[in-house]
């Protein structure tokens with residue numbers, strides 16, 4: 001079969017009546033598919049870029065990527081956030097090599113062309129060497145066609161004809177709003193972050209962040225160390241929910257108990273007392289749930305008290321290599337003790353020397369090792385958990401209108417994710 005003839009049926013076999021959903025693990029290893037994903041998902045869709053608090057004051061900037069394309073995000077002197085392609089208009093070098101900083105100008109390291117942080121080309125060494133027709137005004141850094149600040153979360157697109165942002169973010173927007181409004185004064189991303197590269201496909205990193213089923217196994221040693229061992233009674237966790245929100249967004253949602261440092265003497269969390277930014281329904285749910293929100297295709301927001309609140313950004317580099325950036329955030333106006341406890345909880349679990357993330361990485365590498373198996377039946381992953389019990393009604397619908405709901409450890413969210421993926425990558429509706 002030639003590559004050009006590949007269709008979704010080469011990757012997914014599913015039947016709701018017969019209750020099976022099988023994913024060919026070549027979705028994680030096929031370079032052809034990776035290129036298709038870059039083109040259809042990363043270059044034609046919306047991508048999460050950063051949080052506005054990472055560009056706190058005028059002239060703050062940071063660099064990132066959309067797929068392979070290098071990007072600069074900067075807050076101009078006037079306070080406006082702009083997105084620029086990090087490529088010199090002279091002969092192509094990156095103009096900014098730093099990961100973040102504060103500067104009004106970017107001077108290309110190659111021949112010294114200098115751009116202001118709003119993208120204008122403002123200086124050329126020995127400019128007399130250029131002809132009269134040479135027009136500096138036309139040689140500014142290229143702007144990202146679409147940039148949106150949604151409750152402080154900044155998304156962009158390299159394509160000018162993407163669907164409206166509201167259409168893309170859909171129901172996931174309601175949970176982003178909840179995260180942004182839950183703490184009076186909002187949230188703030190901390191300056192330090194962790195970045196690591198792993199020899200796995202980007203989708204594995206994305207999926208793992210909302211995998212409720214793996215926790216008692218992969219993180220057994222962590223739970224033991226913190227004295228909170230849920231045991232292997234997975235059924236105990238089935239009251240939690242796996243939500244598919246539509247548009248490729250999914251949620252691992254847990255019903256929660258408060259950490260002792262979150263509550264006042266009446267047992268009520270400090271941030272919900274006198275919080276006028278939330279609706280009554282948001283308030284009700286904010287006090288009941290905690291969640292991992294995976295927004296298609298590259299960010300997961302961990303709205304959790306323990307391990308602490310994190311924004312995890314996934315950057316696909318090659319079909320079998322992914323970079324992950326873990327940014328930790330805290331409520332701006334939280335009591336000091338709360339901030340300290342939360343930060344420690346984050347580092348204890350997510351940091352490179354933490355007790356959680358290194359175990360995840362190990363098991364994701366083991367899975368990738370297994371994907372070398374190309375045997376006709378043996379190369380399929382099974383995503384049928386809970387397929388017989390997906391349900392459409394739950395009280396949570398008053399907060400967020402999920403398309404599919406499953407028990408916490410079910411594959412409901414993944415089935416939704418791959419349904420959307422099939423639509424975007426192959427332009428085919430999965431008959432499911």
Ligand code: FES
Nearest residue numbers: 088090091108111
């Ligand atoms: S490539 Fe940037 S100045 Fe020459």
Ligand SMILES: [Fe+2]
Nearest residue numbers: 214218219360
């Ligand atoms: Fe994990």
